[in-house]
Amino acid sequence: MSVTLKDVAQAARVSVSTASRALTGTGLTSERTQQRLVRIARELGYRPNPIARGLKTGQSRLVALLVHNLTNASFQVMAEVVQARLKALGYQMLLCIGGDDPQAESDTLTTLVDHRIDGLIVVPTGKNGAQLETLSKDVPIVCLVRRDDATDLETVLADDPQGAYLGTRHLIELGHKRIGLIVGRQDTTSGRERLSGYVRALREAGIARDDALIHAGHYVPETGATCARKLLDLPRPPSAIFVANHEATLGVLRVTAERHIAIPGDLSLLCYEDMPWFEWHRPAISIVDNGARDLANLAVDRLLHRMDAKGNSKGNGSDGVREYRVGARLIQRDSCRRIDATAPARSAKSKPSSSKSSAAKSAKV
Amino acid sequence: MSVTLKDVAQAARVSVSTASRALTGTGLTSERTQQRLVRIARELGYRPNPIARGLKTGQSRLVALLVHNLTNASFQVMAEVVQARLKALGYQMLLCIGGDDPQAESDTLTTLVDHRIDGLIVVPTGKNGAQLETLSKDVPIVCLVRRDDATDLETVLADDPQGAYLGTRHLIELGHKRIGLIVGRQDTTSGRERLSGYVRALREAGIARDDALIHAGHYVPETGATCARKLLDLPRPPSAIFVANHEATLGVLRVTAERHIAIPGDLSLLCYEDMPWFEWHRPAISIVDNGARDLANLAVDRLLHRMDAKGNSKGNGSDGVREYRVGARLIQRDSCRRIDATAPARSAKSKPSSSKSSAAKSAKV
DNA sequence: CGATAAACTGCAAACGATTGCAGAAACGCT
DNA sequence: AGCGTTTCTGCAATCGTTTGCAGTTTATCG
Numbered sequence A, B: 001m002s003v004t005l006k007d008v009a010q011a012a013r014v015s016v017s018t019a020s021r022a023l024t025g026t027g028l029t030s031e032r033t034q035q036r037l038v039r040i041a042r043e044l045g046y047r048p049n050p051i052a053r054g055l056k057t058g059q060s061r062l063v064a065l066l067v068h069n070l071t072n073a074s075f076q077v078m079a080e081v082v083q084a085r086l087k088a089l090g091y092q093m094l095l096c097i098g099g100d101d102p103q104a105e106s107d108t109l110t111t112l113v114d115h116r117i118d119g120l121i122v123v124p125t126g127k128n129g130a131q132l133e134t135l136s137k138d139v140p141i142v143c144l145v146r147r148d149d150a151t152d153l154e155t156v157l158a159d160d161p162q163g164a165y166l167g168t169r170h171l172i173e174l175g176h177k178r179i180g181l182i183v184g185r186q187d188t189t190s191g192r193e194r195l196s197g198y199v200r201a202l203r204e205a206g207i208a209r210d211d212a213l214i215h216a217g218h219y220v221p222e223t224g225a226t227c228a229r230k231l232l233d234l235p236r237p238p239s240a241i242f243v244a245n246h247e248a249t250l251g252v253l254r255v256t257a258e259r260h261i262a263i264p265g266d267l268s269l270l271c272y273e274d275m276p277w278f279e280w281h282r283p284a285i286s287i288v289d290n291g292a293r294d295l296a297n298l299a300v301d302r303l304l305h306r307m308d309a310k311g312n313s314k315g316n317g318s319d320g321v322r323e324y325r326v327g328a329r330l331i332q333r334d335s336c337r338r339i340d341a342t343a344p345a346r347s348a349k350s351k352p353s354s355s356k357s358s359a360a361k362s363a364k365v
Numbered sequence C: 001c002g003a004t005a006a007a008c009t010g011c012a013a014a015c016g017a018t019t020g021c022a023g024a025a026a027c028g029c030t
Numbered sequence D: 001a002g003c004g005t006t007t008c009t010g011c012a013a014t015c016g017t018t019t020g021c022a023g024t025t026t027a028t029c030g
Helices: A005-012 A016-024 A031-044 A050-057 A073-088 A102-114 A129-138 A160-173 A189-204 A221-232 A248-258 A292-311 B005-012 B016-024 B031-044 B050-057 B073-088 B102-114 B129-138 B160-173 B189-204 B221-232 B248-258 B292-311
Strands: A062-067 A092-097 A119-122 A141-144 A155-158 A179-184 A214-217 A240-244 A268-272 A286-289 A323-326 A329-331 B062-067 B092-097 B119-122 B141-144 B155-158 B179-184 B214-217 B240-244 B268-272 B286-289 B323-326 B329-331
Touching: A005 A016, A005 A031, A016 A031, A050 B050, A062 A073, A062 A102, A073 A092, A073 A292, A073 B092, A092 A102, A092 B073, A102 A119, A102 A129, A119 A292, A129 A141, A141 A292, A155 A160, A155 A292, A160 A179, A160 A189, A160 A240, A160 A268, A160 A286, A160 A329, A179 A189, A179 A221, A189 A214, A189 A240, A214 A221, A221 A240, A221 A248, A240 A248, A248 A268, A292 A323, B005 B016, B005 B031, B016 B031, B062 B073, B062 B102, B073 B092, B073 B292, B092 B102, B102 B119, B102 B129, B119 B292, B129 B141, B141 B292, B155 B160, B155 B292, B160 B179, B160 B189, B160 B240, B160 B268, B160 B286, B160 B329, B179 B189, B179 B221, B189 B214, B189 B240, B214 B221, B221 B240, B221 B248, B240 B248, B248 B268, B292 B323
Parallel strands: A062 A092, A062 A119, A092 B092, A119 A141, A141 A155, A155 A323, A179 A214, A179 A240, A240 A268, A268 A286, B062 B092, B062 B119, B119 B141, B141 B155, B155 B323, B179 B214, B179 B240, B240 B268, B268 B286
Antiparallel strands: A286 A329, B286 B329
16 A cells, blocks of 8 residues: 555665665665665655554554543643644644543553553543553653642642732732632642642731631532622622632623622632633633643653653653642733722722733742 | 463463454354453453554554644534544544644644554645545545535535524524624635625525625634724624624624623624633623534544445445535524614613524535 | 364464664775 | 775564464264
């Protein structure tokens, strides 16, 4: 069907081995034959068969990315980044969607190693630690966004404590004292970490923590709506809400719209993680950017490093670092306003600077 | 490293060939040995090596999906659908992102066939017709969402003329006479088709076409904003806008928010294609659903059909149909209101029924 | 019980590359 | 010219499967 190495060799009147060596550049050929073969190969339109090569070398030029879904904006940009980076290096990306389901994750993992992937970037569910640990003996693995506590795998994480801290502090600096928090479930690392950042900012500012202002729940719009209602129904409702759980933002916005609560006039709103439409929304929504792009890039860097190390069989490529944290940053848009420390003003509108603050990156832990 | 067929055969004291036949179920083994081998294979944790198998059989159990990006909500759901369907059949999905760039598309296509993919679903840029045509001799291909006019490839399309017609008619039925249209560039099929649907609905209702109400542009928010401004600045602005270009919706919403134009009070708004947040937006945005899910499913059906036909070498699997159209449907939410035929009322609010209308599916052309 | 057909099984050759080893050619040197 | 190096080249094995062919067992029947 297609041109094989044999064809090239025949056309050049050399043996397949010579052809192979000339084309892969495994230096043991004379300059002349080398060039001649390259030319002939091009003329014939020879393309090496990765499958055959893979059988012999045990590599596939395939790298897998396993995420939970594609509706999450962060995963989208990660997928795009990973794909672009890998492609430039001649790898193909196998994108798998696990739906945050341990069973699906486990199944996918086995098929992936069956296919002899050369590397894996995974957002772990956290329930297949043992399996991941085993696989990591065969193929380089980097965890992304979530840590699987049952493993020692190298992990690239967002700096959630810092992000939440940054966001909360921002609101405090704007004069807010009662800041509602809608956060992820407390049995997830990110949920806990974001809460801790919030708490720290409060503490530093000498503001007492009020548990009535803190609500945790799943990463879905419904949660946002429910929590927002609870917060707004409080005898002393918050002057700002920090939605540290980005799918929940939708729910919050709906409730504020229903109740005709003006943002940022009546309520300041700050969200975690960006969505493409946030900056088009009126008011444009200020966010804490978790740095999805940076996360993906770093994960790829680390994976390549490990793959490289494996190829040269110099250790497992671990540089002794288990965990990388990618700094979050605040992007101020128009949904938070400065409030008067004394009276709950209603008309003044803050003049937002939409400058993007600089990124603090990759602090090792 | 891992358990091979040889290991299994040895453990069972049979030859590799017998083992192979027993495990692949190529019937020529006795019931007894068959079961024995299956058992032993399981005990040993044998997993066939798809690479080795692929080398021999020329198949890879890999199916590629090539889309433009992942920020487009339709592509997201398509990717998810395709992945889910394929996985259930034991295929892995190779997701490629071409960015609507002909060069990238071309490169990707060659690497994909290098990898001996078993099938391909592609949203073509339209510039690599010849290449696609050639490839289709080797691997089953189905085009999705866009048609590449330089080819004869089987194509699964949204029924854009019908969708636009449906949407426009809906607005007309609500009493609108001046309906603004923001549509895609007229050098794309979808752009043209949507315009034609709009025009037809107008014609049927006996409403004269007014070109001042029709604006075309790229699929980006900026376009939406610019066009919306032009429409609203008209001496006799429209009472409804149909945004037949879903990224543009963001821009339109921004402009209406800036100008404090109430939806649907002052202006009815209808969009093409869904976004996850549309139903959470206040007002929830009515849409014409292009049926991304159905499109993806149908594309997979057709691809499988062709792959199957190829496997059994009964023709190319073409059923004589070149083009499939997946019906669009209207999803009414809260962004369109009935207006009084006589006066441009301002306070009355329509009582929206959020019932989802039934789907009209898959009309052959 | 023996012949014949049917049902299994094993040998060995693929698939398309890579690679260790040994033989051949080219080169420099005395 | 002869010898030792060095540089190229080719043979053949290998990766883990599948599969045509031939050989072997088992079953069936007269």
